[in-house]
Amino acid sequence: QVQLLQSGAEVKKPGASVKVSCTASGYTFTTYYIHWVRQAPGQGLEWMGRVNPNSGGANYAQNFRGRVTMTRDTSVSTAYMELSGLRSDDTAVYYCASPVGRSTWGQGTLVTVSS
Amino acid sequence: DIQMTQSPSSLSASVGDRVTITCRASQSISSRLNWYQQKPGKAPKLLVYAASTLQSGVPSRFSGSGSGTDFTLTISSLQPEDCATYYCQQSYSPLTWTFGQGTKVEIK
Numbered sequence: 754q755v756q757l758l759q760s761g762a763e764v765k766k767p768g769a770s771v772k773v774s775c776t777a778s779g780y781t782f783t784t785y786y787i788h789w790v791r792q793a794p795g796q797g798l799e800w801m802g803r804v805n806p807n808s809g810g811a812n813y814a815q816n817f818r819g820r821v822t823m824t825r826d827t828s829v830s831t832a833y834m835e836l837s838g839l840r841s842d843d844t845a846v847y848y849c850a851s852p853v854g855r856s857t858w859g860q861g862t863l864v865t866v867s868s
Numbered sequence: 869d870i871q872m873t874q875s876p877s878s879l880s881a882s883v884g885d886r887v888t889i890t891c892r893a894s895q896s897i898s899s900r901l902n903w904y905q906q907k908p909g910k911a912p913k914l915l916v917y918a919a920s921t922l923q924s925g926v927p928s929r930f931s932g933s934g935s936g937t938d939f940t941l942t943i944s945s946l947q948p949e950d951c952a953t954y955y956c957q958q959s960y961s962p963l964t965w966t967f968g969q970g971t972k973v974e975i976k
Binding site: 797850 | 906911917970
């Protein structure tokens, strides 16, 4: 079945970078955009950007431009989201999502930023 | 950027009650509006897409309506398993997704 499987939880120090992966299965990876959405503890959903798995092109939300990079590796059907210059308020669950099947989401990856 | 405003931010209702959540877009988004349900510790789940089309497998007590700037999600008879946070999301803009701030639904 269609599935997005994300990498495991991360703990990072302020100023560091984190790279989260999202591996697709059950469909042709290059057919649908991969979006990244984050959710801080007790807060709502915040769209970060999207990557085109076919071309590799990406669009980023204004709030994250300059700090986020979204890439993909078609050989392993995996999308990546790298966030740099981490701050404590980047502590959140990061989700990948795709319009495949109308809407498919990964299970989420908790990133904790703490000194 | 298109802004999405949901109301109320939270509500408490009894089992069997009719519950209505509204979402307003800052500009017309035609019918490009989705509704999600999120339970604690879980990823959001699509309930309604294109403003009024129920996703496969979603109970018929859920319904969506609206177009342009004003949209509504209705639960016709609230059930205990409907306790969750509900988000609207616009998919009109080709380059961005925007979510409403969420509505937390609790059982009274």
